[in-house]
Amino acid sequence: MIDQLHLEQICQEAGAIAMRQWPGAGHALEIWHKEGGSPVCAADIAVDAFLKRELAKLLPSAGWLSEESADNPVRLGKGLLWVVDPIDGTRDFIRGRSGWAVSVALVSDGRPLLAMLVAPARNEIWSAVAGRGAWRNGAPLRASARTSLSGARVPADSLMKEDRDLILVGKPNSIALRIAMVAADEADLVATLRWGFEWDIAAATLIARQAGAYVSDAFGQPLNFNKQDPRAFGLLVCAPSMHAAAVDRLADRAERYAH
Numbered sequence: 001m002i003d004q005l006h007l008e009q010i011c012q013e014a015g016a017i018a019m020r021q022w023p024g025a026g027h028a029l030e031i032w033h034k035e036g037g038s039p040v041c042a043a044d045i046a047v048d049a050f051l052k053r054e055l056a057k058l059l060p061s062a063g064w065l066s067e068e069s070a071d072n073p074v075r076l077g078k079g080l081l082w083v084v085d086p087i088d089g090t091r092d093f094i095r096g097r098s099g100w101a102v103s104v105a106l107v108s109d110g111r112p113l114l115a116m117l118v119a120p121a122r123n124e125i126w127s128a129v130a131g132r133g134a135w136r137n138g139a140p141l142r143a144s145a146r147t148s149l150s151g152a153r154v155p156a157d158s159l160m161k162e163d164r165d166l167i168l169v170g171k172p173n174s175i176a177l178r179i180a181m182v183a184a185d186e187a188d189l190v191a192t193l194r195w196g197f198e199w200d201i202a203a204a205t206l207i208a209r210q211a212g213a214y215v216s217d218a219f220g221q222p223l224n225f226n227k228q229d230p231r232a233f234g235l236l237v238c239a240p241s242m243h244a245a246a247v248d249r250l251a252d253r254a255e256r257y258a259h
Contacts, residue, residue, distance in 0.1 A: 089174030099172025
């Protein structure tokens, strides 16, 4: 088993590298846009390079999958894989807002085994170990236990007409931090209806699951990692008793948007 304290130190240093370029602390930042229009900044690249080097030292046998690295199909033959988003929530990062995090997961045979989110602008370190639990700043997490979908707290900017029975709560740009809100009982439901990548969710979904939340794709099916195409359609993270109702509510939209 890897040294978890060493892993935390690596992730904290990655967060410190990002903080040294964060506009919210008054730093200038080089920003450009990738193909497709999503923003990327120099801090993304610096954190990615640091993590790739240090995590390879920590566990040389593991493969690598990251938003800011070219994908190497060699990873598909690896039993262990680092899945990394060097800065999840780049839009909040470049705007000087705190809703971003460094996201690192170790995947074993398609399932997250270890997870860490470091959100230095919030002074938060989230972690989880499969079968052992999830924590924020060392305190154990217990996910929402809400039973009714109506009235559920959702971190979002707005709601569709058919979802007006839900309650909006503050939304960080980082999808990982939104998922973590369910783990911390600060939200009851996170749902997306778009194609997303493994690096966005690998760490946070383990944290949520270890805190007691239910995690699936938009159709209610289990998530798998280290796939040839590292994407899944949609995400549903919620209190377990709400899952069936949430899948039912999203079913028509999921079918429509997935194709």
